[in-house]
Amino acid sequence: MIPSGAAGAGGMPPLELTGGSRVAVIGGGPAGSLSACFLLDLARQFGVSLRVDLYEPRDFTLTGPPGCNMCGGVISESLMQKMAAEGISLPREVLLDAIDSYVLHTDSGAVAIRPLHEEMRIASIFRGAGPMGAESQSPLPWSSFDHHLLEMARRQGALHIARRVRRLERCTDGRVRLHLQPSRQTEGADDASDPYDLVIGCVGLNGAGVKLFEEFDIGYRPPKSARAWVSELYMGAEEVRARLGNAMHIFLLDVPGMKFAALTPKGHYATFILLGEGVNEELASQVCHSRAIRELFPEGWETPVRPCHCMPRINVGPPTRPFGDRLVLVGDCASSRLYKDGIGAAYRMAKACAYTALTRGISAEAFRLGYWPACQEMDRDNRLGHLLFSMDGLLRHVPPFRRGMLQVIRDEQERSDDPRRMSSAMWDTFTGSSSYKEIFRRAGHPVILWRLLVATLGALLSGLAFWRGRGGTA
Ligand SMILES: Cc1cc2nc3c(=O)[nH]c(=O)nc-3n(C[C@H](O)[C@H](O)[C@H](O)COP(=O)(O)OP(=O)(O)OC[C@H]3O[C@@H](n4cnc5c(N)ncnc54)[C@H](O)[C@@H]3O)c2cc1C
Missing domain, CATH: 3.30.9 (D-Amino Acid Oxidase; Chain A, domain 2)
Incomplete structure (x- = not known):
């Protein structure tokens, strides 16, 4: 569905992006820069001219933190x-x-x-x-990688504003105004933006950015995170x-x-x-x-x-309601992939967000129907990821299994005609090339389970023989 551009109820601005709509992207990490790029690119394809402001205070051309x-x-x-x-x-x-x-x-x-x-x-x-x-x-x-993406967004037409957002305010017509952290130029005065038709929150999990959205009126709760x-x-x-x-x-x-x-x-x-x-x-x-x-x-x-x-904090759980009317969250502060390919996840979700905003509209309902299913699919797959890491956590403490697993991988790597299911499951676990569902499917193949069983028993028996050879003493 391409939005009609009709005025919203009671003369309110429409819950759609139309010519001249103003969009704020808060955060210029991968999720923010890519959201700005995809939105501007898709809008151009639909013949809609948007103004996209990208708020990012960090200077990625600096070294260190x-x-x-x-x-x-x-x-x-x-x-x-x-x-x-x-x-x-x-x-x-x-x-x-x-x-x-x-x-x-x-x-x-x-x-x-x-x-x-x-x-x-x-x-x-x-x-x-x-x-x-x-x-x-x-x-x-x-x-810098992030600087490169930010420059790409600028070349697409986004306006980079090097300021930190410190508060969001819902205007009476439903649009959203941003209050910016005072700068030296503003001398501490409250610096508020003009209202935006859509705000895309890409603030990650490090820092106080998520609080802006937690304290807002959409019922958002950030994903569970862990320190790394x-x-x-x-x-x-x-x-x-x-x-x-x-x-x-x-x-x-x-x-x-x-x-x-x-x-x-x-x-x-x-x-x-x-x-x-x-x-x-x-x-x-x-x-x-x-x-x-x-x-x-x-x-x-x-x-x-x-x-x-x-x-830094890493995303290890699903968010609650990362969307509302005229507001949506993308990247680490919403759904990401467990322990891998966070930048790839930001890329996918930025695309899903831009596509939803331009084809379904910018209401909470539009994001629920168009964007939320993409988040949920990733979150469902992460549950299998948690299971995989829990199983690994248990089996890693069993030396014969560890040796059996290494043996299965070594054998696969030596055979040029082998489909290398275990090796590719391992490769994908750490590179993020496949979903956890696909990794489970490959690692759970009967041939792999059989080889693992044989190799583990072999490692157990040789361990026992070694132990007996030493007279059964530790
Ligand atoms: C230890 C560790 C290792 C990782 N390794 C990898 C890896 O090898 N490969 C990979 O693909 N992923 C990896 N990830 C995940 C990856 O870092 C994230 O998924 C990715 O950075 C998410 O991008 P983002 O844009 O959502 O958030 P971020 O990259 O965190 O960017 C958020 C941006 O928002 C800005 N911001 C915050 N608050 C405000 C505000 N109030 N106003 C304006 N701007 C604001 C910040 O300055 C920041 O630039 C790793 C994560 C961790 C923790």
């Missing part, structure tokens, strides 16, 4: 493919390292997982201009290449509280991320000093005294 939206910085292959298919190319200086394989490390050994198809590639990026201290390398050899850990560890480009290669290293270790950790090569740096429950400095240090991780660092290498690190 002020310029960074805090993440592991891996772009999934499905996102790279989708962007390429739509003519969105990421320039060389944004893409740091192409990642062509994963190495899975457990307490029982490691195995390299190569993708099924050679063209499957993922890349690492910096969200800002790089880690704190990187500014000493001038000119910087890379550029990110450190940028400087090693020098040669050491990074020699130690990590072009692989992302994933650690599924028997450490209480940890879901998984990863080391990703990024130019001169290795990005260390840790996900789990109750993540804190102590757990991060424990995992970082585990044998599996220390083995990858140069001998005698010590963690820098003050590495660039942060503890």
Whole structure:
């Protein structure tokens, strides 16, 4: 349905986007910039001229925390493919390292997982201009991913306003006015915008942005979130290449509280991320000093005294009602994918939001029918993701299973004619290339379950034989 553009009830502005409609996007991370791009592009296709203001106070050309939206910085292959298919190319200086394989490390050994198809590639990026201290390398050899997307939105016609929004107000005609944080120029005076026909909230989960919408009149509750850990560890480009290669290293270790950790090569740096429950400095240090991780660092290498690190929030649950009349939330502050491909999820949801706004309208009902089903589909799939990680959490503590799983993957990797179901399920779990439903389907294949059973029993028997050989003593 293309909206008719008819006036709303009682002379109120229509709950549709029509020529001259004003849209505010709050937050210029991936969800915000992509929402602005898709909205402007689709509006142009429908012959509707919109004004889109994009509020983002952060300067992504700065290094360290002020310029960074805090993440592991891996772009999934499905996102790279989708962007390429739509003519969105990421320039060389944004893409740091192409990642062509994963190495899975457990307490029982490691195995390299190569993708099924050679063209499957993922890349690492910096969200800002790089880690704190990187500014000493001038000119910087890379550029910010978020800055690139924001520039793309500007080229599409969005107006970037470098201000923080501190309050929303519903006008009597139903439209929404933004109150901005005072700047030096406004000298503390309340600075309110003209009313907007539609406000798209893309404020992420780090900071007070979600409060704007929680305190508003739409019944929104933010998704459940957990703290994660990110450190940028400087090693020098040669050491990074020699130690990590072009692989992302994933650690599924028997450490209480940890879901998984990863080391990703990024130019001169290795990005260390840790996900789990109750993540804190102590757990991060424990995992970082585990044998599996220390083995990858140069001998005698010590963690820098003050590495660039942060503890961002990650989305681990569904939101409540991320929409209302003239208001919708997109990206991490609404629905995302569990533990993977958050940027790809922002891309999908930004598209669903723009399409709904232009084809169904901007009422709560339009978003319920057009946008909410896309959120719910992702949230349903995440439930399977939770189940997968719970099963892994249990089985990881059983050494014969760990060894059995590594054996199954090793055997698959050695056979060129094997469909490599277990390897591809693992690959997709960490790259975000497939849904959790698809991963379950592949990993639950009878052939895989049989191979796992045989390999686990084999590992159990050889463990018993070894134990007996040592006279049954610990
Ligand atoms: C540890 C960790 C590792 C991750 N690794 C990856 C990965 O490797 N690959 C991947 O795809 N995803 C990853 N993610 C997820 C990814 O970071 C998020 O999904 C993604 O950043 C979501 O984008 P967003 O635009 O919704 O939010 P954000 O990127 O958080 O952007 C929100 C923006 O809103 C702005 N803002 C907030 N409040 C206001 C306000 N009041 N006024 C104006 N502006 C405001 C902020 O300045 C910010 O720029 C990871 C997440 C974590 C925590």
